[in-house]
Amino acid sequence: MHQMHVSEDALKLKLRKQDPIYAELELAHRKLDDELMRYELHLYLSPEEEQTRRELQKKKLALKDQLAELLRKEAALLN
Helix, strand or coil: CCCCCCCHHHHHHHHHHHCHHHHHHHHHHHHHHHHHHHHHCCCCCCHHHHHHHHHHHHHHHHHHHHHHHHHHHHHHHHC
């Protein structure tokens, strides 16, 4: 029997529909991305803005790691 390789996009779609935690994390990641984009539009950031931007980047990266872990677990279940 052949093992079917499921694409990352298909896994994301499945998790988005079936795992409320994944969907919530993905939404939070998207919101942080939108917020960061507003900072990227500025030529100059005050020290406070720069600190906020760095904190947002760290939170976004942590969410990305959580999402990747959920994807890895789901992929392992399917293989």
